[in-house]
């Protein structure tokens with residue numbers, strides 16, 4: 085008797101699963117049934133990246149990665165996990181695509197180098213010729229039911245597309261048009277974000293609800309700053325001046341006030357910790373502009389909404405825009421009080437103290 089997981093329960097699980105039990109642990113039995121009934125195959129290709137996103141998903145703790153790729157995701161090709169190599173696996177990947185036109189999902193990890201016809205990123209050989217990542221993304225992407233970008237590089241360009249960008253790396257959306265794309269960003273992304281996104285596709289045969297940047301809202305609708313353990317310091321204007329000190333990390337470069345993800349409750353590495361709680365700053369690795377900012381400096385401007393940045397000087401105009409966009413009142417309040425926005429110069433800071 086098939087078990088039905090309602091979409092409401094699914095979303096509740098995605099939002100609520102945290103700490104020690106990974107999302108894949110909850111979802112495995114449901115997805116196994118759906119996959120047995122003919123769930124879509126998944127192909128995973130890798131280009132201009134550090135492989136960190138794959139490493140992140142390999143860290144899925146429960147169930148272990150073997151169960152995830154055999155029972156949770158019908159993963160038919162992954163460059164690091166394939167037992168074979170060379171022509172054999174490349175041909176198999178293309179065969180799966182040809183046998184499942186507009187039915188399989190393509191996971192893309194890494195930005196796409198397009199300079200000189202993509203020659204700077206060769207992922208194999210086909211028909212006696214080099215197969216560039218660019219060509220694979222174009223050919224497989226256009227045949228897919230949808231593309232799931234795993235990591236900030238394939239979603240938005242990330243590190244490879246940051247100037248001077250000599251190989252002219254681009255995000256996947258600039259390469260393949262007219263195919264639904266989901267962005268699961270992060271540097272790297274949390275494994276639950278990808279497992280949950282693929283699970284949604286398999287269970288309900290459609291893409292999850294997305295935000296303005298193509299990110300699944302079930303994982304990316306929260307602002308880090310709202311649930312940060314150091315938030316009380318921020319509210320009381322107590323700022324750490326050095327790493328290791330108590331206090332809000334804003335002056336040390338924390339980008340939590342505009343970063344979207346659920347790390348504060350989901351936690352990383354099997355429920356061990358998350359970025360700020362571990363003593364670092366949030367670097368906003370899930371945002372489209374990442375990493376085009378100084379990691380350990382307070383930003384002179386705050387990107388508060390798509391296409392909108394705020395400084396204290398501009399705040400009047402921005403607040404009107406925020407109201408239209410329904411941005412939270414606390415954020416506007418924090419900008420007005422000057423806690424978020426340009427770093428005060430040293431004289432002002434000393435005068436405040």
Ligand code: SF4
Pocket residue numbers: 308309312313314315316318331332333334338339340341360366
């Ligand atoms: S600025 Fe960073 S450290 Fe401070 S409360 Fe917000 S998220 Fe936490």
Ligand code: SF4
Pocket residue numbers: 270271308343344345346347358359360365366367368369370371
């Ligand atoms: S808390 Fe910040 S740095 Fe950590 S994963 Fe989320 S967006 Fe990235």
